[in-house]
Amino acid sequence: MSPAWYERDERFIPARHQPALLMDLALSREVDSHALLRGTRLFLEDVLKAPLDLSPEQFLRLIANAQDCLDAPDTAFLLGQQLLPGHYGPASQALEHAANLGQALDILVGERQVLSPLLVPRLKLDGEHAYLYWLDPWGSGEARRFLVEMSQCAVQSMSRWLSGERLPWRFLFSHERPEHLEQYQAHLGMALHFGCRIDVMVLPREHLLRPWPRASATVCQAALAEGRRERTLAGREHGLLDRVEELCAARLRAMPDLDSLAAELALSPATLKRKLKKHGSSYQALQDGARLHAALYLVWARGYDNEAVAERLAFHDAPNFRRAFRRWTGLVPSVLRGWLEA
Amino acid sequence: MPHALTRLAREHGQKLLGLFLPSQLVLLACLAQGQLKPAAEWVWIDILGEGGTALFILIWLGFIVISRPAGRITNLLVLGLSGVFLSMWVDTLDEFIRLPATARWDQWLESGLMPLGFVLLTWGLHGWQQEQRSLMRQLAKRERLFRDHRLYDKLLPLCGAAYLREQLRLELGTRDERQPVFSVLMLDLDEFADLNRRHGRAEGDRVLEAVAQILVLNLRHGDLLCRLAGDRFVALLPRTGETQAQGLAQELCAALACYAHKTAPAGERLHLSSSAAVVMCEAQDTPEGLLDRLTRRLLAAKERKPPLRRAS
Incomplete structure (x- = not known):
C-alpha cells in the first residue's frame, strides 16, 4: 500500500524553503511583517527561531498577503527566478547537478512535494516535444494565476541558468491575456499563448539531452536516494488531489467510479467526497480535468x-x-487543432 | 510605525509643542477668569461649526507634518495653520466658558491670530508652489503633464507600463499629418537574470536604480523614461525620427557600458552590457502594436549578439 497523502490544512512545507524567499522579497520592499503574516497564524520571530512547517492553506494566505502589500505585477516573476534549483536539501542538490534538462524535469516531477509544493508539475513526452503542465492540487482559487506565473518562470529561469543557454520554451496559460503582458514578455519571452484551458510549457525535445556543465551523476544519484529516504521516514507524500488525479489519468479509457476510487484510497465514498470538496474540487471535476488534458494534447x-x-x-x-x-x-476542438505547429 | 513617530518628534517636535502649550495656556486662562456655562446655554450649531473647523485644521496640520520634511516652507505652513487653529480654539472655548466683559484678550486673540495665520499660510503656500516648480523641473524626464501616483513603479522613481501606455495613447491620439513624428526606444540589460542569481536580488535592485539614473541623465529634456518590466526600460522620444532615435539608443548603451557598478559590501566591479531598439510611430499604430513591434526588434537585436556562454 502506498503511503498516505497530505491535505490542505496539514503542515509540511518548511518555512525556510519557498515561504522564506517570499518573505525576504516582501520585507526587502519595506512591507510590514504584521501585514504580511496577517491571518496566517505565524509570527516572524517563530519563523526565524525554530524549524517550522506551513500548510498549503497558510502558504496560500501568505502569497495573497504579499500580493496585496507589494501591489506590483512582477512579484510572481521575481520570486519565480529565485525558486529553482533552490536550497531545499537533497532535491535541490539533485537538480543542480542533473545531467541535462530531461533529468532535471524528471527530478522536478519526482520531488515535486519539496520543489513545487503548491502546484503539481506533470511531464509528457512525445517524439517532438516535451510538455510540462501544472495542476492545482489545493484549490488555490485566485492565487492560481500567481502560482502559474511563478512556476513557469521558475523552470524557465532554472533551465537558462543551469544550461547556460536560452531555450526556446513556449508558454501556454489557462487564463486570458493579462493587463501586465510586458512582465510576461520581459521575463518569459514572446512565445506566449493565453486562454488555453491548461497551463503548460513546451520545448522541442532535442534540448532535453544536451549535457549541462555542472552535471555530476554521483551527486545527483546520492541526493535522490537521500530524498527518497526522507520521504519514507515521513510515511506519506503528495496531496490528495494529486493522488486522485494520477489515478484518473492512468485510466482514461475506463475511469474508476467514486466508490472504487474511495475503496482504493481506503476511504468511504462520503468521506472522499467531503475531502475533495474541502480542496475546492469534486470527483466529476477531476475526471473531466484528466480527460480534458488528454484531449487537448x-x-x-x-x-x-x-x-x-x-x-x-x-x-x-x-x-x-x-x-x-x-x-x-467553451470552444469546439477544431479551433485549436494544429496551432502548436503554426 | 515607531520609526515614523520618532522622525515626526525629531523634525517637528518643537513646532507641535509650540501649538500645544499656547492652546493649554488659553484654556487655563479662560477657566481662571471665566465661569462655565450651564449646558442649557450651549448653542450646538456654533459648537459644531467652530469646534469642527478647529478639528479639521488639526487634521490638515497632521497631513503637513507627516508628508513634508522639516524646512522653511513647512515651518510657515505649520505656523499659519497653528494661528488659525488657536483662533478657532478660543472661539470654541467661548461656547462653554463665559468671560467677564472686562477681559478683552480673548477677542484680541480670536480676531488677531486669524489674519496673521492666513498671511503665514499664504506665504507658505507660495513657497510650496515655487518648490513644486523646481521639483517638476527635476522630474521632467520621468513624468509628463499628467500625474497619477498610482501609476508609479514600486521600485524605481519612474513611471510604470500603465503610465507609458497612457502617454502613448495620448501621443498617438492627438496626431495628424502636420505633427512631427515621434519614436520609442526600448532598452534592456543583457544577462540581468544571471546578475541577480550571482549577486542577489538586492544588488540587482541597486543596479536597476543606477541604470535608471544614468538613462535619465543621458536623455534630452522632453523625453520620457518609464520602467516597463524587470530590467526593461522604454523612452518616449517626441519630435524624433528613427535615425536620431538610433543615435540616442547607441549613446544610452555606451553610457551603460562605461558605467562600473560597485557591489554593496564587497565593492566588486560589475560591467553592464545592454541591448536597445527603436521604432518610429506609424499612422495606424496602437500603443500595444507599437510596443509589440518594439519588443520584437529588441529581441532580434539580442539574437544578433554572440551568446555569452557562462564559465561555470
Whole structure:
C-alpha cells in the first residue's frame, strides 16, 4: 500500500524553503511583517527561531498577503527566478547537478512535494516535444494565476541558468491575456499563448539531452536516494488531489467510479467526497480535468480529428466528444487543432 | 510605525509643542477668569461649526507634518495653520466658558491670530508652489503633464507600463499629418537574470536604480523614461525620427557600458552590457502594436549578439 497523502490544512512545507524567499522579497520592499503574516497564524520571530512547517492553506494566505502589500505585477516573476534549483536539501542538490534538462524535469516531477509544493508539475513526452503542465492540487482559487506565473518562470529561469543557454520554451496559460503582458514578455519571452484551458510549457525535445556543465551523476544519484529516504521516514507524500488525479489519468479509457476510487484510497465514498470538496474540487471535476488534458494534447499536439480522439478516450462517438469538449472549454476542438505547429 | 513617530518628534517636535502649550495656556486662562456655562446655554450649531473647523485644521496640520520634511516652507505652513487653529480654539472655548466683559484678550486673540495665520499660510503656500516648480523641473524626464501616483513603479522613481501606455495613447491620439513624428526606444540589460542569481536580488535592485539614473541623465529634456518590466526600460522620444532615435539608443548603451557598478559590501566591479531598439510611430499604430513591434526588434537585436556562454 502506498503511503498516505497530505491535505490542505496539514503542515509540511518548511518555512525556510519557498515561504522564506517570499518573505525576504516582501520585507526587502519595506512591507510590514504584521501585514504580511496577517491571518496566517505565524509570527516572524517563530519563523526565524525554530524549524517550522506551513500548510498549503497558510502558504496560500501568505502569497495573497504579499500580493496585496507589494501591489506590483512582477512579484510572481521575481520570486519565480529565485525558486529553482533552490536550497531545499537533497532535491535541490539533485537538480543542480542533473545531467541535462530531461533529468532535471524528471527530478522536478519526482520531488515535486519539496520543489513545487503548491502546484503539481506533470511531464509528457512525445517524439517532438516535451510538455510540462501544472495542476492545482489545493484549490488555490485566485492565487492560481500567481502560482502559474511563478512556476513557469521558475523552470524557465532554472533551465537558462543551469544550461547556460536560452531555450526556446513556449508558454501556454489557462487564463486570458493579462493587463501586465510586458512582465510576461520581459521575463518569459514572446512565445506566449493565453486562454488555453491548461497551463503548460513546451520545448522541442532535442534540448532535453544536451549535457549541462555542472552535471555530476554521483551527486545527483546520492541526493535522490537521500530524498527518497526522507520521504519514507515521513510515511506519506503528495496531496490528495494529486493522488486522485494520477489515478484518473492512468485510466482514461475506463475511469474508476467514486466508490472504487474511495475503496482504493481506503476511504468511504462520503468521506472522499467531503475531502475533495474541502480542496475546492469534486470527483466529476477531476475526471473531466484528466480527460480534458488528454484531449487537448491529442488535438493540439497530435492534430487528431474528433473521431480519433473519441476513440482514444472511449467516448461513444465524435459528436459526443465534441459536446463534452465544448462543455469543458467553451470552444469546439477544431479551433485549436494544429496551432502548436503554426 | 515607531520609526515614523520618532522622525515626526525629531523634525517637528518643537513646532507641535509650540501649538500645544499656547492652546493649554488659553484654556487655563479662560477657566481662571471665566465661569462655565450651564449646558442649557450651549448653542450646538456654533459648537459644531467652530469646534469642527478647529478639528479639521488639526487634521490638515497632521497631513503637513507627516508628508513634508522639516524646512522653511513647512515651518510657515505649520505656523499659519497653528494661528488659525488657536483662533478657532478660543472661539470654541467661548461656547462653554463665559468671560467677564472686562477681559478683552480673548477677542484680541480670536480676531488677531486669524489674519496673521492666513498671511503665514499664504506665504507658505507660495513657497510650496515655487518648490513644486523646481521639483517638476527635476522630474521632467520621468513624468509628463499628467500625474497619477498610482501609476508609479514600486521600485524605481519612474513611471510604470500603465503610465507609458497612457502617454502613448495620448501621443498617438492627438496626431495628424502636420505633427512631427515621434519614436520609442526600448532598452534592456543583457544577462540581468544571471546578475541577480550571482549577486542577489538586492544588488540587482541597486543596479536597476543606477541604470535608471544614468538613462535619465543621458536623455534630452522632453523625453520620457518609464520602467516597463524587470530590467526593461522604454523612452518616449517626441519630435524624433528613427535615425536620431538610433543615435540616442547607441549613446544610452555606451553610457551603460562605461558605467562600473560597485557591489554593496564587497565593492566588486560589475560591467553592464545592454541591448536597445527603436521604432518610429506609424499612422495606424496602437500603443500595444507599437510596443509589440518594439519588443520584437529588441529581441532580434539580442539574437544578433554572440551568446555569452557562462564559465561555470
